[in-house]
Amino acid sequence: MTTTDELVQRLSDPAGFKKIIGFLGGKRAKASHELFTTADEKGVARSYTLDQREHEGTGYYIKAIGTRGDLTAEQLAELTRAAKLLPLGTVRYEGMMAATMPEPLGSSDDAHDIHDLSRLADGILVYPVTVLNKKREVTFAAWTHKGDEWSVYPIEDNKL
């Protein structure tokens, strides 16, 4: 079973990001690797699924990670409630358009409602994930913190 430490090690190598982003995302992989290796804080965390939607066969998740360890039941209850209040249209749009590493969390002008649920002061990042194959899991996410900016990249299990 893959551990978060193993994944951090893998992502410290440029090939690690190439593998999770795919061969078409060479530039993004390079920039993400550069950010990951120069960030003030970084890591890989197991994600919580706050909410899950489905629309015409496509799966949409609202996920959260705790960069300082596991979350409390209260935090999860509050985040889950907030996630469930989001309209499907927002979840679908932001599932496609929200910023991912190397872009900072919330930096997409018209697709940041889900990122806005993050509690950055507590190191909690909330982000959308879209999966065309509903059976595909997205267990982990890589994250960085550099200056005032946070970044996240969801890692599909089939890319592990």
Add this chain to the structure above:
Amino acid sequence: MGRVSGGAIAFALIATIVLAALSVAGYSGVIRGFGPELAIFPAILAAVMLAGLIVSIVLNLRGSKGRDAWFSDAVAQGFAFRKQGSAPGLPGLLFRTGEKTEVFDVVDALDSPTPFLAGTITGTYGSDTSLPRRIAASFIGLPLPQAVPNIVLLGSGIGMLTLAGVAMAGRQRLSLEGDFDRSFTLYCPAGYERDALYIFAPDLMQRLIETTAGCDVELVDDWMFVYSSPGRYRDEGAIGRIMATTALVQQKTHRQTRSYADDRAVPLASPRIVSPEEHAAGAGAVGAGGRRIRTRASAAQRLVTVLSSVVVAGALAYYFFTEILPTLGR
């Protein structure tokens, strides 16, 4: 009744004019073969459509007035307001069972001391059955301090859940004491009867009778939903009434649900910290058997299914016996 769209009104208006013109033409003998004896039919249709048009316009105007009051009350209270949008992913039956669900005139007071979310939801329900229908319903969502088993209270008469084709298996029905059974029929997942009795203490039952009689009520996850016919809250002072009701119900539901614990739930390793795996397994909340009530097709849906099956079987039998079977004997 839901709002009639401008497009539908324009279409009905044009159709009325065309029918009226046809009728006038018939009476004046302009069209050969279409005399006064036939002109009565478009005249009747035009009259019916005109009556429908007038009713729709009056309802729309009244609804618009109510919406304005609803909107200005919400703004005056400092609540967020959303006119229209796709429905949120809330766990209530009308949110989770519908297709193409949309919400209208939503007041979000979740950050207030008496938190609630209220508005109108429309959606297509029972689309996987023989009797799909599009309905609109008013809803109020009250957050609870913690997750509880899925309990549904169907109000007396035909409520919004019944109209949406939601029906519960009879063995999930639980009879409660006093006058409660006259106002509501309570359904809870099998094995959760004692939990329902714990939550529905006599004073909470009394409060629900006083405040939500005639509505359908659902407890699910950490929410309580009240569903009623659309437009129920579209008048001046509706927001104030919802706030008062919320405060009354909140006091009782919070007391009864705060200390609720399901000993069938997966226990947490630590009382506060939850791992992603524990969260995925729904640990520390309600056992898997209690999270969702079992629904089934309504009597009307089953009747339509049976009738359509009989019609299809009859048609097939007719075809085979009259067309094919005689040829076998030749």
